[in-house]
Amino acid sequence: MLAPALGFFLAFWLLPFVRLIVMGAGPDNNTGIAGYWMVLTHEQYLSSLMSTLLLSIAVSVSAVLIAGFCGYFLARHQFPGKSWLLSMLTFPLAFPGVVVGFLVIMLGGRQGALAQLSLWATGERWTFAYSLTGLFVGYLYFSIPRVIMTVMAACEKMDTSLEEAARSLGANTRQVVVDVIIPAIRPALISTGAICFATSMGAFGTVFTLGTRINVVPIAIYGEFTNYANFAMAAALSVILGLVTWISLFFARRLSGEYVGGGA
Numbered sequence: 001m002l003a004p005a006l007g008f009f010l011a012f013w014l015l016p017f018v019r020l021i022v023m024g025a026g027p028d029n030n031t032g033i034a035g036y037w038m039v040l041t042h043e044q045y046l047s048s049l050m051s052t053l054l055l056s057i058a059v060s061v062s063a064v065l066i067a068g069f070c071g072y073f074l075a076r077h078q079f080p081g082k083s084w085l086l087s088m089l090t091f092p093l094a095f096p097g098v099v100v101g102f103l104v105i106m107l108g109g110r111q112g113a114l115a116q117l118s119l120w121a122t123g124e125r126w127t128f129a130y131s132l133t134g135l136f137v138g139y140l141y142f143s144i145p146r147v148i149m150t151v152m153a154a155c156e157k158m159d160t161s162l163e164e165a166a167r168s169l170g171a172n173t174r175q176v177v178v179d180v181i182i183p184a185i186r187p188a189l190i191s192t193g194a195i196c197f198a199t200s201m202g203a204f205g206t207v208f209t210l211g212t213r214i215n216v217v218p219i220a221i222y223g224e225f226t227n228y229a230n231f232a233m234a235a236a237l238s239v240i241l242g243l244v245t246w247i248s249l250f251f252a253r254r255l256s257g258e259y260v261g262g263g264a
Contacts, residue, residue, distance in 0.1 A: 017242065024236035036236050045237065048220040053244070055132055055139070055216065056200035060193045062136075063143035068189060070144075071151030072181065090145040097142075097205025104138045104210060105129045130211045138206040143196040147189075154188035155181075187256035194252030198245045217241050 024036060039045045074086065092100065108114050108129035118126035128134050162184065166176045182189075204218040217237055224234040 017239075020235045020239050020242075023232055024239050025232075036240065038233075039236050039240050045220065045233075048215050048217050048237075049240070049244075051132065051215050052201055052217040052241075055136060056197045059136060059139040059143055059200045060197040062140055063147045063196045064189050064193045066140075067144045067147030068151050068185075071148040072155050072185075074148070075152040075155035089148055092142045093145045095142065097138075097203055097207075098209050100138045100142055101206040101209025103141070104134050104206070108134055108137070130214070132214065132216075134210050135207055135214055135216070138210065139196075139200045139203060142206075143199065146195060146199075147192045150188050150192040151185060154185040158184045190252050190256045194249050197248050201241060201245050201248075 039049065070089075074082065095103075106112050108127055110125060110127055112127070112129065115125040115127055118124055128137070158181075162180050163176055166180045171179065202218060204222070207214050207216055207219055208222070218241075221234050221237045221241070224230040224237065
């Protein structure tokens with residue numbers, strides 16, 4: 001019964017990833033296994049990796065903070081138009097990265113809404129689309145819906161009697177949030193934050209739409225592969241990107257399991 005799944009895993013994940021590892025240590029970079037070390041020591045590649053890491057962390061934390069409160073509110077309150085609001089909040093999940101990048105350009109590009117407004121108000125065009133700020137906005141745009149849906153599902157499963165018991169014992173709103181609500185939905189926050197991190201690490205369509213001069217790992221891989229035909233370095237960057245993403249998901253899963261076990 002496991003044979004189809006195992007065959008799919010070997011054919012479409014394990015074998016290609018092993019091929020990438022071997023290629024990254026191949027003769028094209030003239031350094032063997034040290035090619036991976038070059039990614040961590042060469043200023044250009046290291047800067048790309050650090051920018052991607054910091055950007056992904058910022059997106060994950062911001063998405064969890066913003067959408068966490070929003071998801072809890074939507075799970076606990078009923079009001080007219082809630083279904084319509086949920087459909088609008090989750091609508092970005094239907095957009096590919098290219099469309100998200102185009103929307104960021106329409107907001108913060110040279111001819112975008114912000115540029116037109118600032119030109120009218122100050123005589124200067126304010127833009128942010130073609131930088132890490134624009135990329136942050138784009139990644140946050142498609143990360144928030146994931147967090148909202150996950151948090152809402154976790155809150156709906158949470159026992160509301162725990163909140164009522166805390167309030168009956170004299171706990172204020174802040175204490176209820178810190179001591180009851182956050183511990184109860186912490187596994188969901190950690191897991192969805194890790195997914196946002198992993199998605200931001202590897203997303204390509206949005207950054208490619210905003211401009212190939214943004215210094216992040218997916219663009220570095222694209223440049224090494226297409227512009228310089230340096231397949232070994234592109235493979236080394238891909239392997240390191242995959243390992244960083246896998247490690248984040250692994251520890252998020254471990255932390256989520258520990259908190260679930262501790263809560264039980």
